[in-house]
Amino acid sequence: MNDMNLNGPLLYSIFLWLFVSVTSCSHRTSQNQENNVFTAQVTFNDSIHDFGTFSSDNPTQKYIFFFMNRSNVPAVILNVTPSCRCISTEYTREVVLPGKSGKVEVTFDGTKSAVGYFDKSVQIRMNSPHTYTLNIKGHME
Incomplete structure (x- = not known):
């Protein structure tokens, strides 16, 4: 029972x-x-930039990565994370409407870096499930 x-x-x-x-x-x-x-889809004009060889007398190098919002919802950059302290960024902080473009300017400052080859990255997080990676590289002599 x-x-x-x-x-x-x-x-x-x-x-x-x-x-x-x-x-x-x-x-x-x-x-x-x-x-x-609410998921944006963006495409960058490129994801890698090679500064080539440059002098340590001119250790600061800049490049602007452009992206296009290809979705039908606004795109917003939520977070930008450089791989080291030698990289600084400026980026579009406003909402990027569908069909419009934005930018991420990456600056390499080699004043405190050793001469030689470098390959650095920047992680971009947006209102998208995808994390975008931008790379810069070059040789400072």
Whole structure:
């Protein structure tokens, strides 16, 4: 008789767990679909720039990466993270409307760097699931 009493609550618990699992998964899917409405798609003119060989007498080198908002929602740069302290950035802080362009200016400051080859990167996070990586490289002599 005790075994019969446990089956009722056990079956009820299993049914309840399955119901919650199925409904929470379908809710999560619809949330992801709603979030895609706010996902921007951008393309950069290029993702790598080679400064070539330059003198340590002129250790500061700049390059501007341009991007185009190819989606139908505004694009916003949320975070820009250089790979080292020798890189600084300036970037479009305003909302970039669909069909418009923005920029990320990357400056390499070699005043405190050793001469030689370098290959550095900048991570760009936007209202997009994709993280964009821009690279600069060169040889300071």
